[in-house]
Amino acid sequence: MDDALLYNRLQFAFTITYHYLFPQLTMGLALIIVIYKGLYLKTNQLIFNDSAKFWAKIFAVNFAMGVVTGIPMEFQFGTNWAQFSERTGNIIGQTLAMEGMFSFFLESSFLGLFLFGEKLLGKKLHFMTAFLIFIGAWASGYLIIATHSWMQNPVGHEILANGKFVLKNFSDLFSNPWLLPSFFHNQMASLVTTSFVIGGTGAFYLLVKKHHKYGMLFLKTAIITGAISTLSVAFPTGDLLAQQVVKNQPVTLAAMEGLFNAEEGAPIVLIGQPNMKTQQLDNKIEVPKLLSFLTYQRWNAEIKGLNDFPKEEWPINIPGLYYSYHIMIGLGTIFIGIMLLGVWYLWRKKLALQRWFLWVLLFAIPFPYIANTAGWYTAELGRQPYLVYGLFKTADGVSENVSSGNSLFTLLGFVGLYLVLGFIMLILVGKIVHKGPETTIKTT
Amino acid sequence: MEITWYVILCFMLVMYIVLDGYDFGAGIIHLFFAKSDDEKKQVMRAISPFWDGNEVWLVATGGVLFAAFPTLYASAFSGFYLPMIFILWLFIFRALGIEFTHLINHELWIKPWQKGFGISSLLLALFFGIAFGNIIRGVNLGGVEDGVAQFNHHYSFFTPLWDGSFSPFAEHPGVIDWFTLTIGLVAILSLTIHGAYWIILKTEGDFIKKLQSKILPLWITLLVFILISLFAFMAMKSFNKELFVQHPYAYILPFMALFGFIGMLLFAKSNKHWLGFASSTLFIISGIGSAVTAMFPVVLPSTNSQVPSLTIYNTSSESYGLQVGLVWWIIAFVLILVYVTFVHRVYKGKLTDKHDHY
Ligand code: HDD
Numbered sequence: 165m166d167d168a169l170l171y172n173r174l175q176f177a178f179t180i181t182y183h184y185l186f187p188q189l190t191m192g193l194a195l196i197i198v199i200y201k202g203l204y205l206k207t208n209q210l211i212f213n214d215s216a217k218f219w220a221k222i223f224a225v226n227f228a229m230g231v232v233t234g235i236p237m238e239f240q241f242g243t244n245w246a247q248f249s250e251r252t253g254n255i256i257g258q259t260l261a262m263e264g265m266f267s268f269f270l271e272s273s274f275l276g277l278f279l280f281g282e283k284l285l286g287k288k289l290h291f292m293t294a295f296l297i298f299i300g301a302w303a304s305g306y307l308i309i310a311t312h313s314w315m316q317n318p319v320g321h322e323i324l325a326n327g328k329f330v331l332k333n334f335s336d337l338f339s340n341p342w343l344l345p346s347f348f349h350n351q352m353a354s355l356v357t358t359s360f361v362i363g364g365t366g367a368f369y370l371l372v373k374k375h376h377k378y379g380m381l382f383l384k385t386a387i388i389t390g391a392i393s394t395l396s397v398a399f400p401t402g403d404l405l406a407q408q409v410v411k412n413q414p415v416t417l418a419a420m421e422g423l424f425n426a427e428e429g430a431p432i433v434l435i436g437q438p439n440m441k442t443q444q445l446d447n448k449i450e451v452p453k454l455l456s457f458l459t460y461q462r463w464n465a466e467i468k469g470l471n472d473f474p475k476e477e478w479p480i481n482i483p484g485l486y487y488s489y490h491i492m493i494g495l496g497t498i499f500i501g502i503m504l505l506g507v508w509y510l511w512r513k514k515l516a517l518q519r520w521f522l523w524v525l526l527f528a529i530p531f532p533y534i535a536n537t538a539g540w541y542t543a544e545l546g547r548q549p550y551l552v553y554g555l556f557k558t559a560d561g562v563s564e565n566v567s568s569g570n571s572l573f574t575l576l577g578f579v580g581l582y583l584v585l586g587f588i589m590l591i592l593v594g595k596i597v598h599k600g601p602e603t604t605i606k607t608t
Numbered sequence: 609m610e611i612t613w614y615v616i617l618c619f620m621l622v623m624y625i626v627l628d629g630y631d632f633g634a635g636i637i638h639l640f641f642a643k644s645d646d647e648k649k650q651v652m653r654a655i656s657p658f659w660d661g662n663e664v665w666l667v668a669t670g671g672v673l674f675a676a677f678p679t680l681y682a683s684a685f686s687g688f689y690l691p692m693i694f695i696l697w698l699f700i701f702r703a704l705g706i707e708f709t710h711l712i713n714h715e716l717w718i719k720p721w722q723k724g725f726g727i728s729s730l731l732l733a734l735f736f737g738i739a740f741g742n743i744i745r746g747v748n749l750g751g752v753e754d755g756v757a758q759f760n761h762h763y764s765f766f767t768p769l770w771d772g773s774f775s776p777f778a779e780h781p782g783v784i785d786w787f788t789l790t791i792g793l794v795a796i797l798s799l800t801i802h803g804a805y806w807i808i809l810k811t812e813g814d815f816i817k818k819l820q821s822k823i824l825p826l827w828i829t830l831l832v833f834i835l836i837s838l839f840a841f842m843a844m845k846s847f848n849k850e851l852f853v854q855h856p857y858a859y860i861l862p863f864m865a866l867f868g869f870i871g872m873l874l875f876a877k878s879n880k881h882w883l884g885f886a887s888s889t890l891f892i893i894s895g896i897g898s899a900v901t902a903m904f905p906v907v908l909p910s911t912n913s914q915v916p917s918l919t920i921y922n923t924s925s926e927s928y929g930l931q932v933g934l935v936w937w938i939i940a941f942v943l944i945l946v947y948v949t950f951v952h953r954v955y956k957g958k959l960t961d962k963h964d965h966y
């Protein structure tokens with residue numbers, strides 16, 4: 165691979181991975197804030213309003229980071245992937261432009277009002293602004309996933325003689341069978357992150373014996389949303405998405421599972437290291453027949469292996485793909501365990517007493533971020549060597565006029581800048597969490 | 609269809625420049641004129657509810673450019689690779705300078721963010737001016753050297769940041785030469801005045817008097833740079849009067865620009881604070897409008913004779929995409945008008961400290 169292509173890919177991968185650290189929290193928090201504001205409207209209990217305000221502060225910082233790292237994403241299609249943009253702009257430009265016009269205007273117009281306007285607006289309107297921000301954030305996710313689904317499973321287009329992809333049917337972009345499973349899986353995954361962040365914060369307050377009331381509320385919220393979202397990430401959404409992969413990218417599925425040869429009654433591998441030389445998994449521990457059952461609902465169904473496909477079609481980084489996938493599902497299983505245990509303790513009203521469990525929740529905070537990133541690496545590495553699956557190779561998409569010196573320069577710049585920003589951002593969030601919710605409840 | 613989308617694109621771009629332009633101006637004023645903490649607060653108060661919404665006009669304009677004129681998007685963004693990325697980095701400092709400064713109340717935290725906000729606003733205004741200068745001047749499309757194109761695609765080009773001579777008359781001028789730099793200074797000065805009028809319009813207090821007294825010197829400097837750039841332009845190329853001859857009513861644009869420009873000085877001390885802001889807005893809209901009209905239908909001129917200039921016709925998307933795009937664009941635009949009106953009604957009139965951050 166030539167240097168410029170490598171640096172362009174690294175830069176895109178780095179900047180999008182970093183960008184997505186923020187929206188995965190803001191999309192989930194937007195929902196939680198709406199729920200708290202709604203509960204406040206209904207019950208008039210100040211604790212809900214204080215909590216909504218507290219999470220709105222964390223939301224605001226993450227939102228700002230999401231905005232400043234999102235703008236480079238939008239522009240990098242043009243700067244680093246000019247040939248790709250030129251040839252597919254007619255299609256992916258549509259959905260990206262819609263994101264700007266429909267969701268970013270909505271979010272940015274109402275965020276200012278939401279953050280500063282409680283007194284100006286009154287209770288009901290303030291709830292409405294929270295709700296509109298939620299709609300904007302999720303619509304933004306939807307339109308991005310629509311764009312991405314087209315790249316995974318291109319539909320509704322026609323390829324002209326000059327190689328340009330042009331739109332033939334607009335509604336096909338939105339009835340793409342890949343879109344809904346991917347969207348709901350992604351949104352549920354974003355709620356997983358949010359639940360662990362809220363739960364970890366609640367656990368922290370209980371452990372340091374501060375803001376006890378709020379800590380308990382956060383724990384309860386997190387365990388309810390966490391149980392729902394960790395379960396639905398696996399089933400139905402993860403399962404439905406996996407079926408899309410089997411159908412449209414069977415070679416990708418084989419690589420994700422580390423299946424070199426076709427098998428009837430294929431097992432699910434829990435642990436094992438792909439060995440590309442001997443074409444097998446080393447040291448594997450597996451659950452027999454489960455993969456066949458999950459994909460085809462038949463215990464002995466045949467699953468195709470990598471060797472059933474020409475080598476040129478193989479994803480270029482099979483071990484990377486395999487590990488990403490297994491990290492995602494491995495963590496997903498652990499999350500389900502944690503949250504179900506939480507539900508048990510919550511039901512038995514023993515949550516606050518299980519200090520070891522609070523420690524677990526606190527230290528679990530980074531892991532949903534890792535699972536989300538691993539999930540996206542599964543999707544992106546699985547699509548390689550294509551940018552538009554089966555039709556347009558990544559190597560043909562780069563800007564021919566940007567030299568490797570320039571792209572390495574900007575890659576290093578992004579890395580440096582983002583590391584510093586990440587550090588600053590952690591200080592800020594730490595400060596907000598440390599200060600805690602500002603209570604308006606009068607103690608009697 | 610191409611023309612409709614081109615009008616939409618120019619409209620969105622001008623909206624962006626008018627709206628985020630006052631944020632840049634406010635940043636520059638924050639850097640140079642706002643000395644005391646109160647004055648600094650007043651500058652921030654005038655822009656903090658709006659800047660994010662204003663910036664979205666740029667994001668959305670980028671998206672529309674991508675969808676409607678993909679070849680132009682690919683060409684300009686990759687050709688001006690480094691300046692583009694610098695702009696992205698500057699945006700980061702500006703946005704966080706606005707959002708993060710007040711979150712920790714310590715001098716060592718506040719000072720760097722404030723400076724970051726001011727300097728990035730100044731440099732952004734400069735870079736946008738330079739970009740505009742490059743678009744007027746043109747680039748070496750196809751990377752032609754000695755009559756042979758270096759790139760496979762007609763839309764590809766590469767412009768170094770500068771070449772040793774800094775002259776627009778060089779064979780392959782860089783992004784920054786003295787002509788584009790002059791346009792950059794014109795942008796800085798216009799937006800500073802524009803931003804000053806916004807602060808005068810939206811806030812109250814003594815600082816307004818101070819700003820009003822700065823307008824005259826700024827305006828005179830602006831006049832000087834505008835004259836230099838006009839003469840330089842005429843030495844480089846001739847005005848393309850074609851469209852103006854065919855459609856004489858287009859002459860109204862340069863005249864409106866002139867009125868706006870005069871108004872920018874005339875209403876400096878006026879008590880009707882909206883007049884100054886209206887003038888600078890008129891100047892920006894019709895100034896850019898005149899330039900765009902004079903170039904029509906070219907969007908990126910070629911400086912060599914082998915590769916034709918990029919026009920709205922050879923860079924646009926296919927017509928089906930443009931048609932459905934128009935339907936959703938109109939729907940979205942109506943919605944945007946509703947939100948913007950709502951937000952500006954909540955924040956109507958002068959903003960005082962009751963509108964400040966939490
Ligand atoms: C908290 C995060 C998280 C967790 C626990 C899981 N996922 Fe996931 N997964 C994602 C976060 C994620 C993601 C980052 O959101 C992805 C990337 C693209 C997408 O739509 O969602 C994704 C993609 C993704 C794909 C698509 C890969 C491709 O496009 O090629 C499949 C097949 C699965 N997931 C399956 C699962 C299954 C069966 C899980 C069972 C436990 C699971 N995921 C847990």
Ligand code: HEM
Pocket residue numbers: 173174176177180181182184245308309311312315536537540541544545548550551558
């Ligand atoms: C939905 C929106 C997304 C779109 C449209 C998109 C598009 C792209 C494009 C154009 C590339 C460059 C070419 C390539 O090397 O494949 C790319 C690469 C990549 N993206 Fe995405 N991406 C999206 C979301 C994400 C997210 C959220 C992540 C990670 C958190 C991600 C991770 C990556 C990685 C790791 C690569 C590099 C792949 C490689 O080098 O093999 N993407 N993506």
Ligand code: HEM
Pocket residue numbers: 180183184186187190191226227228229230231232233234235236237238239268271272301302304305306308309350663664667
């Ligand atoms: C290559 C892919 C992506 C591009 C081009 C992109 C673009 C952007 C841009 C330009 C912004 C700033 C908007 C503003 O000014 O208000 C932004 C923010 C945002 N993006 Fe991305 N994004 C990408 C990937 C994703 C993905 C995969 C998701 C999630 C599904 C996502 C969700 C969001 C959300 C919710 C925001 C709002 C800001 C926030 O809440 O933090 N983006 N994105």
